[in-house]
Amino acid sequence: MTGAHGGESPAANNGRLIQIDHLVKTYMLGEVEVHALRGVSLEVRNGEFVAIMGASGSGKSTFMNILGCLDKPTKGSYVLDGIDVSRLTRDELARIRNNKLGFVFQGFNLLSRTSAIENVELPLLYGTSSLKDREERAVRALNMVGLGDRVHHYPNQLSGGQQQRVAIARALVNDPSIVLADEPTGNLDSRTSVEVMGIFQELNEKGITIILVTHEPDIAQFANRHIIFRDGKIKSDRANTSPKRASEVISELPAVDEEEPA
Amino acid sequence: MKILNILISAFRALQRNKMRSFLTMLGIIIGVAAVIAMLAIGQGAQYSVEQQISSLGTNVLIVYPGSQNTAGVRGGAGTTTTLTEDDCIAIQRECPAVGLLSPGTRAGGQIIAGNMNWATGIEGTGSDYLEIRKWGIEYGDFYTDADIKSASKVCVLGKTVADALFPDGSPVGQTVRIRNVPCKVLGVLTKKGQNAMGQDQDDVVLAPWTTVKRRLTWFPYLRQILVSATSPSNIPVAQAQITELLRMRHKIAPYDADDFSIRNQADLANAATATTQILTILLASIASVSLLVGGIGIMNIMLVSVTERTREIGIRMSVGARSRDILTQFLIEALVLSLLGGITGIILGVGGSGAISSLAKWPTIITFFSILLSFGFSIAIGIFFGFYPARKAAMLNPIDALRYE
Numbered sequence A: 001m002t003g004a005h006g007g008e009s010p011a012a013n014n015g016r017l018i019q020i021d022h023l024v025k026t027y028m029l030g031e032v033e034v035h036a037l038r039g040v041s042l043e044v045r046n047g048e049f050v051a052i053m054g055a056s057g058s059g060k061s062t063f064m065n066i067l068g069c070l071d072k073p074t075k076g077s078y079v080l081d082g083i084d085v086s087r088l089t090r091d092e093l094a095r096i097r098n099n100k101l102g103f104v105f106q107g108f109n110l111l112s113r114t115s116a117i118e119n120v121e122l123p124l125l126y127g128t129s130s131l132k133d134r135e136e137r138a139v140r141a142l143n144m145v146g147l148g149d150r151v152h153h154y155p156n157q158l159s160g161g162q163q164q165r166v167a168i169a170r171a172l173v174n175d176p177s178i179v180l181a182d183e184p185t186g187n188l189d190s191r192t193s194v195e196v197m198g199i200f201q202e203l204n205e206k207g208i209t210i211i212l213v214t215h216e217p218d219i220a221q222f223a224n225r226h227i228i229f230r231d232g233k234i235k236s237d238r239a240n241t242s243p244k245r246a247s248e249v250i251s252e253l254p255a256v257d258e259e260e261p262a
Numbered sequence B: 001m002k003i004l005n006i007l008i009s010a011f012r013a014l015q016r017n018k019m020r021s022f023l024t025m026l027g028i029i030i031g032v033a034a035v036i037a038m039l040a041i042g043q044g045a046q047y048s049v050e051q052q053i054s055s056l057g058t059n060v061l062i063v064y065p066g067s068q069n070t071a072g073v074r075g076g077a078g079t080t081t082t083l084t085e086d087d088c089i090a091i092q093r094e095c096p097a098v099g100l101l102s103p104g105t106r107a108g109g110q111i112i113a114g115n116m117n118w119a120t121g122i123e124g125t126g127s128d129y130l131e132i133r134k135w136g137i138e139y140g141d142f143y144t145d146a147d148i149k150s151a152s153k154v155c156v157l158g159k160t161v162a163d164a165l166f167p168d169g170s171p172v173g174q175t176v177r178i179r180n181v182p183c184k185v186l187g188v189l190t191k192k193g194q195n196a197m198g199q200d201q202d203d204v205v206l207a208p209w210t211t212v213k214r215r216l217t218w219f220p221y222l223r224q225i226l227v228s229a230t231s232p233s234n235i236p237v238a239q240a241q242i243t244e245l246l247r248m249r250h251k252i253a254p255y256d257a258d259d260f261s262i263r264n265q266a267d268l269a270n271a272a273t274a275t276t277q278i279l280t281i282l283l284a285s286i287a288s289v290s291l292l293v294g295g296i297g298i299m300n301i302m303l304v305s306v307t308e309r310t311r312e313i314g315i316r317m318s319v320g321a322r323s324r325d326i327l328t329q330f331l332i333e334a335l336v337l338s339l340l341g342g343i344t345g346i347i348l349g350v351g352g353s354g355a356i357s358s359l360a361k362w363p364t365i366i367t368f369f370s371i372l373l374s375f376g377f378s379i380a381i382g383i384f385f386g387f388y389p390a391r392k393a394a395m396l397n398p399i400d401a402l403r404y405e
Helices: A060-067 A090-100 A116-125 A131-144 A160-172 A190-205 A246-252 B003-016 B018-054 B085-094 B145-150 B159-165 B209-217 B232-249 B265-308 B310-318 B323-360 B368-394 B398-403
Strands: A016-029 A032-045 A049-054 A075-080 A101-104 A178-182 A209-213 A225-230 A233-239 B060-065 B098-113 B116-125 B137-140 B154-157 B175-178 B181-189 B204-208 B224-229 B260-264
Touching: A016 A060, A032 A060, A032 A209, A032 A233, A049 A060, A049 A190, A060 A178, A060 A209, A090 A101, A090 B310, A090 B323, A101 A160, A116 A131, A116 A160, A131 A160, A160 A178, A160 A190, A178 A190, A190 A209, A190 A246, B003 B018, B003 B323, B018 B265, B018 B323, B018 B368, B060 B232, B085 B098, B085 B224, B085 B232, B098 B159, B098 B209, B098 B232, B116 B159, B116 B209, B145 B209, B154 B159, B154 B175, B159 B181, B159 B204, B175 B204, B181 B204, B181 B209, B204 B209, B224 B232, B232 B260, B260 B265, B265 B310, B265 B323, B265 B368, B310 B323, B310 B398, B323 B368
Parallel strands: A049 A209, A049 A225, A101 A178, A178 A209, B116 B204, B154 B181
Antiparallel strands: A016 A032, A016 A075, A225 A233, B060 B224, B060 B260, B098 B116, B098 B175, B098 B224, B137 B181, B154 B204, B175 B181
16 A cells, blocks of 8 residues: 555645535434535645634534545535545445544544554554554554554553554554544643644654644644634634644643553 | 454454353353254154164064954954964965064963062064064074974073073073973073063063964964065065965955054154154254244344444444444354354253263264254354344444444
């Protein structure tokens, strides 16, 4: 697998990884029509670090679900890495999620009673890699997030920050084009939040595109581009010319012992 | 997702809930063990019935005199006096499908040996009797044609009689008094046990039929003629030949009934086998009900498991699992449950059958077929009862599954 940046697509799209045109999503909530997205158009280029913000109900979660190929738009087109995913079947979407996307969730969403390495290997189980290859890649991904020494720990033996790092390793293991993070720091204390953002910044520097949903302006400060949703539309979309460096922020924070639950 | 990976994750998933997995399997274990044990008992019963019936000799025909009909009052089997020695000679000479033949007559009486005595039946037979009935001599000798011709005062004791009269020593060469006729004991028969009707076949004294006829009963006719067909498949032929011959000899008009009857062991064997077969099927069907209940248990637990693991399903889908991957995963889990249960059940069933054999002294037979049947049945149950929950899991919407609390 050549992964995110290989193949024909980025060249063919001049580095445009995501092209979204007039995206509409409407659901039926009982008898009531809910217009979650009312025509969203957007482009994301390779290597961007985007923060999506907005109040709850602004449509940002629905937008993330569609970006993540977990949901299909009612109208409009979504071209990801040269592929029009708005027309794909359930199984084809699963394939895209497996090859091109990595997810990080607010609640970590690790399999309990399953070791860190097994959690990280999970996406590879649905691909074609061999047992040995799987293990190597999982260990490499865990090393990237600084958990090389906790490979065989179980989620309940890891702190919240460490669990989120396992989840990031899982998102990375398949060399995705994009890592989608939905409120990744929502369950973490401020210091750990900054640490996690530090990891995202490091990954971004390595060329991985990151799209982050958050409602905390502090967290959005680490991204290079801010998109604000309101009422199912994009209210503002601007570059953050002076993103904060997580490594600098952390050195200013008072030192605390990292919690280590039993 | 490769099958091996699915198998590994199925085992892991089942391991996480050891107690629950075990209890679920228990339903299948008990069901399969019950099916195996019941089939073993049924087939054991069938085998022992067949054994007992064939202990009479498999290709044996018995000719009985018919019922006496005096002015319309019929006297029941054996009341006529139509079978004679000449009939025997004629059958032997003119029926090619008949192999061996032994005329039979019977007397009852007290047998005395020293200060011991024993009441039993005395069977008068020909010299081929043992061969027809596939019986043997444990020690000593059987009487010969010469003994038959001269109506020698000799006899052979059944095991039960020998034990009753001579508890301490060998009866061979001793003299016993049968109805006050002193007879020399030539030998003792091997133990044959009970027949299909539960009678002790060893409680008998055999003597030349001529001796019984001339010295004990003075009854001139034969009680029966024991005949063996040249082969089991020739039984109907022999029966037809004997019928034709005896009707001719007894001068029976074309539309009149026979004055004799011929029974063969095959009919009895078939009837008894059919009965035990029905018994086996009955036992196995009752046992398979418990297997069915076990299957429903699997379905129940798999449904609970799918609900409990909705979030896990969502996570798996978000990292790229297709519907069919999820379907396979849960189907394999159900299959692993039912297969492990099935294999344990087979082991338990085989062990249980052995225990029944040795404790209750019931014969049990475990056939390859019954093991294969149970094995196949547990696979079928795993697939059948696992499919619905697995499909339910596979059809989940990834977003809903991920948000499930």
